[in-house]
Amino acid sequence: MSDGERPGDSVNGVRPEDSVSGVRPEDSVSGVRPDAAGDDETSEPSGKASRVDPTPEHFKRLHPLTPLLRGWAFLAAAIAFGGQDALRSGEMGRFGITVVGIAILGMVTGLLSWWFTRYGFDGDALRIDSGMLNRRSRRVRLDRLQAVDINRPLAGRLLGVSELRLEVAGGGKAEAPLQYLAVDDAVRLRAELLARAAGIDADTPEAPERVVHQVPLDRLVWSTVLSGVFVMGLVILVGMGVAFAFVPNRTATMGVAWSMLPGIIAIGAALWNQLGRNFGFVLAESPDGYRIRKGLLDTQHQTVPPGRVQGVALRQPLLWRVKGWVRLDVDVAGYSGESTDDSQRTSTLLPVATFDEAAEVLRQVLPGSDPLAVPLSTAPRPARWLRPFGWKRLAYGFDDHVVVVREGVLYRNLTAVPHAKAQSVRINQGPVQRRLGLATVHVDTTPGPVDAVIRHRYAAEARQIVDGQTERSRVARKVDVPEQWMARYRFAGSDRDGDADGDGNPTASSERDQE
Amino acid sequence: MSRKLVSLRRLVLIVSVVIGTAVAGVGLGLLFDEVGVAVALAGGLVALVWGLWLIPRNWRAWGYAERLDDLLVTHGVMYRKLTVVPYGRMQFVDVASGPLERRYGLATVQLHTASPATDAKIPGLPAAEAARLRDRLSALGEAQAAGL
Numbered sequence: 064m065s066d067g068e069r070p071g072d073s074v075n076g077v078r079p080e081d082s083v084s085g086v087r088p089e090d091s092v093s094g095v096r097p098d099a100a101g102d103d104e105t106s107e108p109s110g111k112a113s114r115v116d117p118t119p120e121h122f123k124r125l126h127p128l129t130p131l132l133r134g135w136a137f138l139a140a141a142i143a144f145g146g147q148d149a150l151r152s153g154e155m156g157r158f159g160i161t162v163v164g165i166a167i168l169g170m171v172t173g174l175l176s177w178w179f180t181r182y183g184f185d186g187d188a189l190r191i192d193s194g195m196l197n198r199r200s201r202r203v204r205l206d207r208l209q210a211v212d213i214n215r216p217l218a219g220r221l222l223g224v225s226e227l228r229l230e231v232a233g234g235g236k237a238e239a240p241l242q243y244l245a246v247d248d249a250v251r252l253r254a255e256l257l258a259r260a261a262g263i264d265a266d267t268p269e270a271p272e273r274v275v276h277q278v279p280l281d282r283l284v285w286s287t288v289l290s291g292v293f294v295m296g297l298v299i300l301v302g303m304g305v306a307f308a309f310v311p312n313r314t315a316t317m318g319v320a321w322s323m324l325p326g327i328i329a330i331g332a333a334l335w336n337q338l339g340r341n342f343g344f345v346l347a348e349s350p351d352g353y354r355i356r357k358g359l360l361d362t363q364h365q366t367v368p369p370g371r372v373q374g375v376a377l378r379q380p381l382l383w384r385v386k387g388w389v390r391l392d393v394d395v396a397g398y399s400g401e402s403t404d405d406s407q408r409t410s411t412l413l414p415v416a417t418f419d420e421a422a423e424v425l426r427q428v429l430p431g432s433d434p435l436a437v438p439l440s441t442a443p444r445p446a447r448w449l450r451p452f453g454w455k456r457l458a459y460g461f462d463d464h465v466v467v468v469r470e471g472v473l474y475r476n477l478t479a480v481p482h483a484k485a486q487s488v489r490i491n492q493g494p495v496q497r498r499l500g501l502a503t504v505h506v507d508t509t510p511g512p513v514d515a516v517i518r519h520r521y522a523a524e525a526r527q528i529v530d531g532q533t534e535r536s537r538v539a540r541k542v543d544v545p546e547q548w549m550a551r552y553r554f555a556g557s558d559r560d561g562d563a564d565g566d567g568n569p570t571a572s573s574e575r576d577q578e
Numbered sequence: 579m580s581r582k583l584v585s586l587r588r589l590v591l592i593v594s595v596v597i598g599t600a601v602a603g604v605g606l607g608l609l610f611d612e613v614g615v616a617v618a619l620a621g622g623l624v625a626l627v628w629g630l631w632l633i634p635r636n637w638r639a640w641g642y643a644e645r646l647d648d649l650l651v652t653h654g655v656m657y658r659k660l661t662v663v664p665y666g667r668m669q670f671v672d673v674a675s676g677p678l679e680r681r682y683g684l685a686t687v688q689l690h691t692a693s694p695a696t697d698a699k700i701p702g703l704p705a706a707e708a709a710r711l712r713d714r715l716s717a718l719g720e721a722q723a724a725g726l
Contacts, residue, residue, distance in 0.1 A: 206725075207725075207726070209726070370725075371726075373726070396692055396726045483724075484726070485667075486663075486667050486691040486692050486693035486695075486696055487661055487662060487663040487664070487667060487691050487693060487695075487696040487698065488661075488662045489659065489660065489661045489662070489695070489696075489697060490658075490659065490660040491657065491658070491659050492657065492658040492659075493656075493657050494656050494657070497658070502658075505695060507691070507693035507695040507696050508693055509692045509693055509726070510693065510694055514695075529660070529662055533647075533648060533662050533664065536664065537647050537648075537664060537666075540664075540666060540724045543724065543725065545725070546725040546726075
């Protein structure tokens with residue numbers, strides 16, 4: 064789903080009234096929607112969808128240090144590339160001029176881009192206008208808000224600014240990273256975003272929170288040491304160290320020393336991913352959903368509103384079994400990220416916890432059910448031909464709210480997906496499976512680390528699972544948490560059921576470009 | 579699904595096999611003389627026969643059903659697949675028709691949900707049927723749309 068278009072809009076490209084040059088088909092939706100121009104007196108007549116409305120006066124600019132922070136990476140790249148060239152040719156003078164030139168150019172474009180970027184609330188959406196020549200106006204619908212993150216990279220922490228990321232369900236990339244805002248502004252904006260998205264008064268201060276879980280430092284360190292990557296790196300290092308001691312001549316020692324590099328990289332990666340990123344991990348709960356704070360150098364504050372969890376996985380790496388520890392990962396729509404690295408960063412619910420603590424959190428993020436108490440049925444005997452080890456671990460079960468899948472012998476895994484969040488259900492059957500009379504059922508969720516795959520069931524049973532799952536999902540969707548999660552208290556009794564999209568326009572965000 | 583899809587796929591198969599065989603024949607011919615050319619021709623022939631046999635089988639395996647609350651799509655001979663997509667979960671519908679497909683008056687309808695794994699593609703529909711399906715799916719999708 065590219066930008067979360069209305070079903071049918073992208074079909075066959077363009078409807079006649081949309082074929083204004085430079086406007087993508089779905090953009091006219093926001094252009095002509097009455098509330099798009101709601102409290103904006105200076106807006107153009109709605110018919111001219113190709114014109115971007117002038118930015119309202121009260122819209123704010125980003126933090127003035129933005130060009131500097133955004134530009135430095137650009138400058139560093141210029142120095143690196145130019146420097147290489149200069150070292151080779153030996154012309155340092157020309158190199159200096161080039162770098163200064165690029166720096167000035169970067170500063171000017173950065174300043175211009177900063178000057179022309181403004182954001183503010185426009186009706187029921189957050190609107191971000193940017194670009195000097197290509198004016199671009201982006202509206203993010205808040206009832207589709209999936210998560211709000213405040214990230215502070217190291218440089219940003221030193222300068223007192225932070226980045227605010229809004230995740231709406233739409234495509235892989237974060238919808239609208241506001242880089243950079245003053246820390247106070249970011250916190251205030253987050254509170255306002257959440258209040259508006261919840262369907263309550265915009266001036267409501269940030270909701271109070273209750274700390275659910277804090278990861279002690281020693282446990283985090285041990286969990287890092289006991290992770291597979293770390294152990295692997297250590298084995299390489301020790302092995303090479305032993306080899307080092309026995310190697311007789313000088314030339315071979317260099318070779319051995321180089322072979323240590325993968326070990327060092329593995330250990331570094333393990334340290335960074337588990338320890339650095341999850342340093343000082345705090346999970347808290349509030350009426351706005353759950354909040355996560357973490358990070359050693361770059362800090363991250365995530366807020367995921369209620370009813371946005373698309374699936375949870377409880378995992379146990381082999382060595383953690385010694386301590387009885389597990390980790391929890393979640394799927395949140397929009398958190399997928401372009402890379403697996405990105406998705407790991409954002410989808411950790413608990414980096415390491417005891418089983419009981421994790422069970423407690425699991426029950427909280429999936430209200431109304433206890434995935435650990437769901438009775439499971441194991442895969443039938445023929446599955447042993449496809450999974451000689453661990454076919455007995457393959458199991459699935461369901462209750463009124465979730466479908467639960469268990470698998471993995473060495474790396475244990477328990478996945479729970481709420482019926483209401485299943486996107487589609489599939490059966491796959493390969494040639495070998497057909498011989499054995501087996502099939503695999505997939506319950507598809509939004510992109511992320513959590514996948515519910517019910518492997519190797521009898522074909523007839525698989526068909527039953529699909530039919531049952533389809534029905535359970537249909538029923539569950541009707542009673543799911545509404546998108547404006549606080550509105551259910553305000554409108555208690557009225558018919559705000561699952562169809563929170565009563566306006567018939569499921570466009571999560573829209574964007575207009577103009578040449 | 580229109581039977582024309584079989585003709586289209588046959589055409590594509592024949593053209594690609596001919597080109598593939600020619601390229602492989604020249605390459606292998608330079609390396610191994612006549613033996614190479616013979617191997618390339620034999621390979622091309624096998625691919626052609628196998629493909630011609632597979633295409634109608636594969637075509638027969640495609641199927642879809644519009645049910646009350648969801649769309650059911652099934653396909654595959656070796657690897658059988660069945661996908662159930664609730665209308666309320668549809669994000670958008672794509673109708674694509676390439677230059678060749680257009681010549682045959684065909685189009686491919688694809689449903690997208692918020693999950694990239696959803697595999698609901700119906701190829702080789704007559705253009706009118708594709709348009710009807712698209713409109714119906716869009717209408718149903720809008721009527722039953724649920725939040726994520």
